[in-house]
Amino acid sequence: MPDDRLEVAAGFATERGPRADNQDFGGVHLGSPEEQRLHGVIAAIADGVGGARGGRVAAELAVRSFIDGYLDQKPLSGVAASATAALRGFNRWLHATGRSDPKMEGAAATFTAMILRGREATVVHVGDSRAWHWRDGVLTRLTDDHVLNRPGQDHMLFRAVGIESDVKLDVRVQALEPHDRLLLTTDGAHRALNEGEIGRILGRRASPDADAQAIVQAALAADGQDNATAIVIDVIRTGALDWASLGAQSEALPMPPPPKAGEIVDDWRLERQLADGRHTRLFVARDRQGGDPVVLKFPKPGGLSEADLRAILLREAFIGQHVDSPHLGRTLPVDPARQSRLYNVQPFHEGGTLHGRLSRGEPIPMAEGVRIAACLARAVMALHRQGVVHRDIKPDNVILSPGGGVKLIDLGVARVERVEETGARAPGTPGFVAPEMFAGDSDGEEKTDQFALGVTLYRLFAGEAPWGEVDPDSRLPYERPTPLTRRRPDAPAWLEAAIMRAIAPDPAHRWADVQDLVQALESGGALAVEPPREMSLLERDPVRFWKGVSLILLIALIVSLVLG
Structure with a gap:
């Protein structure tokens, strides 16, 4: 590169x-x-x-x-x-x-x-x-x-x-x-x-x-x-490239139908297809001149206007090159002399999505979950500090690497201060959309990001949404979220309070800033990350314990009477 x-x-x-x-x-x-x-x-x-x-x-x-x-x-x-x-x-x-x-x-x-x-x-x-x-x-x-x-x-x-x-x-x-x-x-x-x-x-x-x-x-x-x-x-x-020049370069690039695995594009060998979304197709690729594998994201003409597809890739490229956080997906610059068509290049991260891990039905250990939650909150905080609203936070957009890395990805519908909006689609995913967005009072701001983050963290620990399985096209029962501890009894009270505050129906009742949520997760996490110890019989089954103690005492009494 x-x-x-x-x-x-x-x-x-x-x-x-x-x-x-x-x-x-x-x-x-x-x-x-x-x-x-x-x-x-x-x-x-x-x-x-x-x-x-x-x-x-x-x-x-x-x-x-x-x-x-x-x-x-x-x-x-x-x-x-x-x-x-x-x-x-x-x-x-x-x-x-x-x-x-x-x-x-x-x-x-x-x-x-x-x-x-x-x-x-x-x-x-x-x-x-x-x-x-x-x-x-x-x-x-x-x-x-x-x-x-x-x-x-x-x-x-x-x-x-x-x-x-x-x-x-x-x-x-x-x-x-x-x-x-x-x-x-x-x-x-x-x-x-x-x-x-x-x-x-x-x-x-x-x-x-x-x-x-x-x-x-x-x-x-x-x-x-x-x-x-x-x-x-x-x-x-x-x-x-900066925004204006990046946009000018984007406009000059053709946008043919996306390629297929095995093809070579601008000396990138497309080794395998990674994902095929509504508007983009992703491949794991490798530069034939050498280097680490990368991800190439191509637009898929047809579902959206060409202008909207270009805007999606342009936003992701711009934000990915200008907002720095170890927990955010990056976009790599491409030599203009090399690029012959429209696509983005991103680092390839081993691992899978948080959604994929949750779908296996195995609860995430509490200590690991708190660490992942803090990393995600820090990624959102880094975006907000630079005037960026993600607008589509969900488990599908979180990469968990085998070494413990956490990356928030997919910035195509993010809002950037002073950058013209695109009419690509209503931002957000059903089930993660804040009530004020559902009602049409907001099309994405920091408090709605916090709400989607809170729902993501709830799913991280509980494995399901705060409202259970509901029709994604209907209004969620925002006023009746199930307390986290009902679905995750080992969740500490401070964690439940932090997440339930983030998903409060009224934006005024949420955290003032995601930074406050970060502090709550990291300060509370210091109490929650100790490895679990094996519980004693008294803690696991006190009735059985005391029955055993009583039996031992009875036997001792009988022995003393016989010998006496």
Whole structure:
């Protein structure tokens, strides 16, 4: 499989020039590999415009606050939405502070940031700093200056961070390829140099640090009269596709009827059919170039519209690459040059479904069940933290590996924040659908996921539903669930209480958050996971025990009388 990690190199340079102080500020946040995968690489530059002290403070805080605020957003909300929310929050604070603190009166800053994630760079911009893209000798400016278009006034800003209570931002997305160069500059750099001179420096392809320094020094040598700052970023390797580009690639792939076992697709040998659902067909496959077995999921045209089938696979691919949990099924990236038709690739996990294990009619030991329950709840919690609602939690979508692994799978009908809904089908499976969904008051949210999880956990321990076997097309008797301990007498009281709360008919009576259910399962599980000891005769059959004791005492009495 291709390496899906984004790899970049960055360089930074700044000089105050003839000014008394430097009111520019810039920064690059690379983060950990996991942070890069979820949020991307962040580069930002700002130029204070509100006076000596206030301008410098505004510029530095704009960059630092933006980076912190962006990293606090949910990655699946989208780069542009997360970046906009992060900067608008700081803008409101700066505008209010500039009106109440004399030391910050009129403080404002230009601001330009680039977020590199997957195979795209998203530019967020206000003011007259600039973002640039260089590829194969061609330099392209990605931003427009927000200055007055009048002779002698082209240095006067009409938009910047802090000027108004709300800030209007320009957003632009640039597709990335390996060997691209990206550049951020303050006006002290690009006003002293024309685009040809900037392009020639970038075309030298020295290190990012060396070329950032060269741009700043060239600006000062050209009689620049302002602070000058430059950030240069080299794209060494692009990462996994993000939502928009993933969707575009999906649209370009044909969707013929699904193949059969034994066929070869894009150098994958389909070894055996794993499942054949309503809308997809799954195969265990192996790359003919080597590697571990994987699962290939193909759409089945005919039952749904082509758009809905594409949406199912696209959602699963996107969520599977962006939500990280050891208890969630993943989706593996595929080299676009290799893929000739629409399908998803997932890791292959040995084992079977929870449904399959329950169908054998053997009760799951209490300690093992509590561990599985906690893992499932953690998987759902990981989805909810990223703004994803699964909408089809059930034993069929839980894989139990021989080594004890637990995976929640099938994200095709999941809801993702800020992603358009598909009309594929009403989400959820009869018997697991919360009453508010059955009544049409909800089409899936965190509390309905919790309900389906609660029903799944009830089945995990009891082997059947809380309401027994009922017509799946009729409304469940939600108000009369059978207490867990009636069907599983060895279930501790805390476990029964935790699960029965999750399946409460009224969403207000369920857990406030799945995280609370996780804590209940893990804290209570510490009391329940001790291996069972063999019960004594007194515990198993006290009547028989005391009869035996009485017989022994009677015999002893008779012996004492005879011998006496």
